[in-house]
Amino acid sequence: MSTGWRPGIPAPTHDDLNSCVQCGLCLPHCPTYRVTGLETSSPRGRIAAMRAVQAGQAPVAGDFTRFTDECLACRACEAACPSSVPFGRLIEATRIQTEAARGAGGRWVRRAGIDGVIGHRRLTRLMGWVLAIVQGLRLDRLLPHHLRMATPRVTVRGLRTPLPASSGEGPVAMLLTGCVMDIAFRPVHRATIDALVRGGFRAVVPTRSGCCGALAAHAGEVGSARRLARERITDFEGASAIVVDSAGCSAHMRTYGHLLADDPQWADRAAAVAATVRDAVEIDAPPGRPCDQRVAVHDACHHLHAQGIGPEVRRTLRAAGATPVDLGDGGRCCGAGGIYNVLQPGMASTLGEQKARAIIATGAPVVAVANPGCAIQIHNHLRAIGSDVEVRHPLEIID
Ligand code: SF4
Numbered sequence: 001m002s003t004g005w006r007p008g009i010p011a012p013t014h015d016d017l018n019s020c021v022q023c024g025l026c027l028p029h030c031p032t033y034r035v036t037g038l039e040t041s042s043p044r045g046r047i048a049a050m051r052a053v054q055a056g057q058a059p060v061a062g063d064f065t066r067f068t069d070e071c072l073a074c075r076a077c078e079a080a081c082p083s084s085v086p087f088g089r090l091i092e093a094t095r096i097q098t099e100a101a102r103g104a105g106g107r108w109v110r111r112a113g114i115d116g117v118i119g120h121r122r123l124t125r126l127m128g129w130v131l132a133i134v135q136g137l138r139l140d141r142l143l144p145h146h147l148r149m150a151t152p153r154v155t156v157r158g159l160r161t162p163l164p165a166s167s168g169e170g171p172v173a174m175l176l177t178g179c180v181m182d183i184a185f186r187p188v189h190r191a192t193i194d195a196l197v198r199g200g201f202r203a204v205v206p207t208r209s210g211c212c213g214a215l216a217a218h219a220g221e222v223g224s225a226r227r228l229a230r231e232r233i234t235d236f237e238g239a240s241a242i243v244v245d246s247a248g249c250s251a252h253m254r255t256y257g258h259l260l261a262d263d264p265q266w267a268d269r270a271a272a273v274a275a276t277v278r279d280a281v282e283i284d285a286p287p288g289r290p291c292d293q294r295v296a297v298h299d300a301c302h303h304l305h306a307q308g309i310g311p312e313v314r315r316t317l318r319a320a321g322a323t324p325v326d327l328g329d330g331g332r333c334c335g336a337g338g339i340y341n342v343l344q345p346g347m348a349s350t351l352g353e354q355k356a357r358a359i360i361a362t363g364a365p366v367v368a369v370a371n372p373g374c375a376i377q378i379h380n381h382l383r384a385i386g387s388d389v390e391v392r393h394p395l396e397i398i399d
């Protein structure tokens, strides 16, 4: 088996790898290291493994793939690193390498799910209807446990929630409807549209909109991620603001400039679209109703570590009279990680249960969660341990 990076596709760069001084200050912040206590499950260990491949001492296979597959790409290490090691960029490039090395046979699950369904709006909607019927007939009980835990609750009512093409007056803010959000979280879109109107925007839902490509990028399917980025750029070009009510999607759309930087036809357009992306919790909108509840706050990794968003969620809740309550777990990842909970069910389940127990310990009746993957993972783990704590997007809580 040949060693070193596979040629002709992106790989971690020498400069990025060498920026790590192996100090280990990131270790206590890494959720997988905290669970296993193993150096190979830590950011420092993963960087050492990448350096071994870079030096031509190891192949993109076997232990290397196992160590890096177990990474959630949550970027908690990046936020904690005093040397500013761009771990998100390193793991993203590594995923492109490991996916290419897996070959078509090992990638079929990702390809079928991401390319075949999630990447096509009509197929995603069809999958939503199938899920609603399967869940309505309670046939989902036949699914393997880890798939059930990773599946959103989809209802006919939710799928039928209408989204007005245009509402309000003012500067145009276009809403990304997305993929999973569009089938399982339409009430969040409604709450976001309401918040935009209250904030003095004209909220527009484009007729053509769909997946931003975050799931594909997260899984190392860079070709699909680039295709979807180009589609969304075409949909959203010219808007004064692109509003995104999923933390993973807003974080990913902000990287469009980087994703298409080597494409002369698209680089400038991608950078311009990325610059107009705003996460929905960054909208400065008055609350739609008062809320005097204590609200536990789960900080999505794609908010906290990827975009530095955290105070905005608390400010939004406080403006409505709610009392935000921190979880006291240092913003640890809930274990959802795109399709991580399907591919790494053991680790995902441990982290999901830890998160659910941290939420229950606050005593709050509702938890604010601004990312669909986290919302699914947290909701399913809360219910699995018998808790009825509600899971809501912050804008739903104040709508
Ligand atoms: S990633 Fe940063 S914090 Fe972690 S070992 Fe390297 S330099 Fe230290």
Ligand code: SF4
Pocket: 029, 030, 031, 032, 033, 041, 042, 043, 046, 070, 071, 072, 073, 074, 075, 076, 077, 078, 087, 091
């Ligand atoms: S991205 Fe998250 S799981 Fe991966 S090494 Fe960093 S802290 Fe650990």
